[in-house]
Amino acid sequence: MDDDTRADAALTRRLADGDRTALADAFDRFAPTLTRYAWAQAERRQDVEELVQDTFLTLWQKATTIDLATSALLPWLLVVCRNHARNQARRLAKGAGDELPEDLPARADADEARERLRWVRDEIAALAPVDRRICELCLLEGHSYAEAAEILGLSVGAVTQRVSRSRARLKKAVMHDEH
DSSP states (O other), rough: OOHHHHHHHHHHHHHTOOOOOHHHHHHHOOOOOOHHHHHHHSSSSSHHHHHHHHHHHHHHHGGGGGOOOSSSSHHHHHHHHHHHHHHHHHHHHHGGGGGGGGGGHHHHHHHHHHHTTTHHHHHHHSSHHHHHHIIIIIISOOHHHHHHHHHHTOHHHHHHHHHHHHHHHHHHHHOOOHH
């Protein structure tokens, strides 16, 4: 278990114990990544902010029941964010005829943010085909490691190891992009 995984496990325990500073620590640690991910899911700044806020609210509300497969918190947060984005998209689709012209600058912001996230798509596309498919199954489609292993005919351990390698590669790309 690496240092980040240990830190995530400790943070999750603190959250489950009701430690409010743990929520602030989680926000400080994961909000920038979640915000970039939310921009890939939503078009307007207020929708992105709502997704990030709802994700951290869910983290706080479900802290006592979170069961992390690898003790890494970020994949769980990304799945929660994606689920909130799907719900948000359904809500917005109901009022699709209500879009106002002042939304156009927000769309330009969203397009710019999506372009800035191109490097993430490029990093995922550069993964080996099996690793890329595991990322799609687990991070984008919300399958568990066990489900991904069954779909791909791999062991859960192999999926876990490949996710760990992919996560390290993506983390390196994120750190390079942020500094």
